Amino acid sequence: GAVVSQHPSWVICKSGTSVKIECRSLDFQATTMFWYRQFPKQSLMLMATSNEGSKATYEQGVEKDKFLINHASLTLSTLTVTSAHPEDSSFYICSAARLAGGAGTDTQYFGPGTRLTVL
């Protein structure tokens, strides 16, 4: 259990186009999903917290108009990189929080990531 999928696993696009990345929790419902960005040989940087049925909460420095997040259902969150530029090239990883036991035991399970390359 606790499987999270991401689609696509990699994408190459031209500068100025928009790219949509999907994150799905396959065998559990997740009211909260998280989007991270990871540069080569660096740690994960939280971009935003996505809550089902409400607006995402963005971290400081992350442009909400550039990185659109939609958490349409308890199993699906999407990240759209609008008007992508080469500096947006990165590894994008989503996670979904699943309650493992009592309060406070929820664990984030991660998708396999999406490698975005903007030419």
Add this chain to the structure above:
Amino acid sequence: AQKITQTQPGMFVQEKEAVTLDCTYDTSDQSYGLFWYKQPSSGEMIFLIYQGSYDEQNATEGRYSLNFQKARKSANLVISASQLGDSAMYFCAMREGFQTGANNLFFGTGTRLTVIP
């Protein structure tokens, strides 16, 4: 101040030996959770082990155990009987508070473990 500190950028271990990956954390919360994730070259983040701040016993999951020393604010990961497949990047992470699902994780900078045959 960094919430999670991993001071070992890289570690080497002989196959079948045990290895300890260090992690210290900084929080003023009484309720928090500590996690270890493994990231192989494929990029996916694999959940390994969890320790709650109120858990009195160290967490164990198969060959993984977490050496939790609350007073020292350390949560070291111990991998016993290392295997070649253990070669990967390992991240320590912390969640502050016990609000279910809503709290993001703070990640350390990671430790690259290489298992030598």
